[in-house]
Amino acid sequence: MIPAADMAGPTLLLAGGDPLHHNYDYPIISLPNGYAILTNHIVMMLTVFVLMLWLLPRAARAISTGKTGTSHDYVTKGVFAHLIEVLCVFFRDDVAKPALGKNTDKFMPFLWTVFFFILFNNLLGMVPLLDATSLLFDGMINGTHEAAAHVESPAAGEGHGEVDAHAAGRDDASHGSGDHEAASLAGGVSEESHESHAMRLGPLVLFQDLTKEGTASHFHGIGGTATGNIAVTFSLALIAIIIIISSGIKSLGFGGFIDHLTLGTKFPLSVVIAFLECVGLVAKPFALMVRLFANMTAGHVMLASVLGFCSMAWNGVGPAGGIIISVPAIIFATIIGILEVLVAFIQAFVFTFLTAMFISLFQHQEHGHEAGHEHDHLHNHEYALGDAQMVAAH
């Protein structure tokens, strides 16, 4: 299927074949109807979940003040706690406080969670777990399961004995997913033979191959960047907009919030203004969602493309050409990788920073409403400009 399949090692194979490979959310455990209950990105988020619950309370204990009554109580203990403290203090004092004022501490737990959740996911995505697990287990899982398919197929007696797993998968495509589901639930004998190449755990399917219709397994490795998944960034943006709107209604009151959307204008004009403001309300989380997704995806696509040159050159012009192209490609990929670490921090910062800004737009300001609104919009505009430049730079 992929020309680079002759290459040894799935990393180069996949990088050379499909630069988006690292960004796909491969299912690990799927229901019979095709919906996954555990995917690569869910595993990554679970890892982040465990890491955050393990590391942050430890850091919090080191940051919190002691009870000995001496000045030593106020000293943060440990390098990691210092790092966390610096980030927390920076977000609280330099990012949130100028926008949220006296409400800062109320929103800090949410903003910190957003920041660290995104940051941990971004950084964990930089660890080549997908490639490592693929290298380690690819032969073991895919090899044994395809061999098993070859052995089992003749026994099924349906004339598919000579057909390999991929071909069987394509055969399944002709049945259509709806038929397949019905047959699968009914446990038909003929369907069993077609699905013999799929790895199963009771009724659940392991490593469902999404490139094929019907049930087929292929192990691609476990890893990836959860924040490079638009579904995940959508969820984060959804949570952000819910918090933005609910905190706005809580602060201004429902009437005040509606008033804020119409900028206090009279009927004919208020429709247009409210329309624009509603567009803005949707655009804000949409921008958050797309920005994070695009930045995380772009970095990995770029890395995969650059590394893909190695296998392309190897296959195209032979080993000598492969080595000549590989050296600058690997150096360049390393530089991009370092840049990606920076991007991981920047994007976590930008998402949190803009969320704080958007929350502040709908908070009761101490100064006059009109002036405040204009001021906020000006700020927002400036930040949006700055952010656009930052994104453009990537």
Add this chain to the structure above:
Amino acid sequence: MTKLMSVLGSVVLMGIVPTALGAPEEGGTEAHAELLARPETAVPAMIAAIVMFCLLFFLLKKLAWGAILKGLNDRETKIRTEIESAENARAQATRALDDYQKELAKARTESSAMIQQARADAQRVADELRSKNEAELASMKNKAKEEIEAAKRAALTELYAQTAMLATQVAGRILHREIKPADHARLVEESLSQIGSLGRNGD
């Protein structure tokens, strides 16, 4: 109410406008790019992200953020009070230094005044002593002079008395005989030697 209607109307408009403008249909033509958001994986990932984020938020709020916020606030308060107390201490120290310098200047002035006073007193005492000594010396000198004068006068008085007595004795002897020129000369010579011997004895 009108405003609420405006907002609702705008939400409806938001649905209509993109359709009217001919928004492109969803889904790409690339078979693999489709994998980026397949509902089979996107829906579970979405649910997992929301559930995990919310769980993280509540758990960390309890386990980490509260303690961190408290720690940061405590530190902030501590630093603020420390700075305030340091500023107070500095102000106190400045005041104390000013007071000390004033006291020092005052002490210097006082000590120099005292030295001046002491010097003046010593001078005065010395002057007094000197003048007293001089007066005493002068009085002693005068007294000695007076005593010498008195002694001189007493001696002269005695001399005169002796002389008169001798003259009387000489005159008596002369009355007993006739005095010849030779006797006269002898008598005077005797008287004179007597007076002279008296004068030597009187010394």
